[in-house]
Amino acid sequence: MAGRTAGGGTLTEDAGAAAGTGEEPMVKVRGLRRSYGTGEGAVHALRGVSFDIPRGELVALKGRSGSGKTTLLNLVGGLDEPDGGSVVVDGRELSGLGEKGLLELRRDRIGFIFQSFGLIPVLSAAENVGVPLRLRRAEAAEREERVALLLSLVGLADHARQRPGELSGGQQQRVAVARALANRPALLIADEPTGQLDAETGLAVMELLRAVVRSERVTVLVATHDTTLLGLADRVLELSDGELTEQ
Template sequence: MTESTRGKSGTAVAEDPSGRPMIEVESLHRSYGTGPAAVHALRGVSFDVPRGELVALKGRSGSGKTTLLNLVGGLDSPDEGRITVDGTDLSGLGENGLLELRRDRIGFIFQSFGLIPILSAAENVGVPMRLRKTDPREREERVELLLSLVGLADHAQQRPGELSGGQQQRVAIARALANKPALLIADEPTGQLDAETGLAVMELLRAVVRSEGVTVLVATHDNQLLSLADRVLELSDGHIVEHS
């Protein structure tokens, strides 16, 4: 068991004995297509994300935000460069290793929610634990805890179609936390929500950093939401152009 330290968010986070950040990105390049028609999504991107922080990526559509999140999450591979997540070099993992990483150590939150329509909120949250074959009693307790964390304890038996957009995104956040990941990756999680609901969802992510001790990397185009981040990285034309 590692000792705990406190991140900028004021929460206790697991301390890596090596003192390494949660995310290390070095000279990342990713292009799509070949020849004159090739699209250079990322051009030599480098940055670190300390443990226990909420770091926001901003940039216009096409700036490379989603490409970068997919690479850090092990959903895609770079043409050049190196990515280390929670001390693991992704380039050293085969498909099975990447699958285990995504299942056990990374939670994903998407703009489209991605909930299963025929399942209740509780059943949707429990899906990752079923895939991991978690003990049923432990799974039920974790589901109850997470729905309470996101403010939906009274909506456990409702299906996605019976919930508002903000409530559906809260269920998606609870599901992303199901297997106690070290890292949450969120791609425009407020993109389908109105301003007030989007701000509430971002405040929830901020609270999750404190209560669960996770690290969050979130892409957003909403300037109002950037103030909730510990740090902001701006992408433009495949480059990091600003740290704040």
Template sequence: MAEGIDPGAAGASGEVLTGDPMVRVEGLRRSYGTGEHAVHALRGVGLTVGRGELVALKGRSGSGKTTLLNLIGGLDTPDAGSVSVDGVDLAGLGERGLLRLRRDRIGFVFQSFGLIPILTAAENVGVPLRIREADPREREERVALLLSLVGLDGHAAQRPGELSGGQQQRVAIARALANRPALLIADEPTGQLDAETGMVVMNLIRAVVRSEGVTALVATHDAQWLGLADRVLELNDGEVVEDHGPR
């Protein structure tokens, strides 16, 4: 993390932090397949995301949203261009470096929840802390705090199959925040939820972004998201075609 940046500062005031951006993308290109059958998912995308910003990515299916998030999260490699997260150029990291970045600096929330069925809500939230070999007391305190933050402190002992879809997504959000990431990446986090539950989850993500001082990138088809974001980026055919809100 860049010196002089307090990752919790945005949480206290709700203001977007200034200084070096959390995410910088330049000339990003990614294609799948070859020849006439190639799919050009991204075509020279460039953007920045400031520290403490909540940015929504909108666009129809196939516009490049998921590809962009996967590249920013270090889950895929671009054909051309560069990605830096928290001042770190991803191209300069080997697989171990990318693994550490994803483990320590980035939290992921997916449409499919991705919870481990045999573990309780508390155990699911604690998985990243176990991987990091955090002190057991620290782990228990952090898990309890996060479950309280997402409104599930009374459901700690329940397994995913005993929870509603909205509750499962709240557990997934708590798990994504376990290691105090600088960046939260959410790909269609309300895609499996009804409209009312989806709005609850969207407001929750905005609240935890503020309270935890996290930067967030959220891809969505849901128009309700757009009013909650600091900025809205629209992708179409692999290019950013609209950028609404302060840079």
């Protein structure tokens, strides 16, 4: 799929209306700009970035350290506000949602996975996975069924009662993946999810994300610096000097 720099233009012309299906893309980014600081010392993290992510795709985001990958993920996930441009997730433009709307979107439609795992040490694996369900006040029976299903999906059914400190790094990241899926999100955002893992374990986690795309039809945007893992993505977007190219 041919790509070009995205300095204000679209990549792949709306991604062929979501890969030729006519379906609305899960993510539509147009002319996104974000800077830090002012004057000559300003850092332009993003310079008019535009792209689409069709539903059900795993898209990898690559770039050197400090290239703006995390900034872009935060903007797509509604954790930060751009200086200009727009982000539409699941048909909703983030700038028009307000803080309450963004909170609901992040709770119900977006799952996050971070390099640091972010698990609660005093809770078991099952309890960690169940946290999002408790926050939305799901019934106990529904919560237990969903947690059991997710732990089975990530291969940790036999570790439900163990706390994070009793699990390996790869197992902890699998718990984090299960937790991110608890509320059946439409979009999964992962920021260097294999950064603290060895190569073999990191590959296993990426293969898990690939399987999740198929089994739960989740759209995944994952930032990674590991070139070995990029081959598992449907597409690769590269950030360079605040602009985006597609490979």
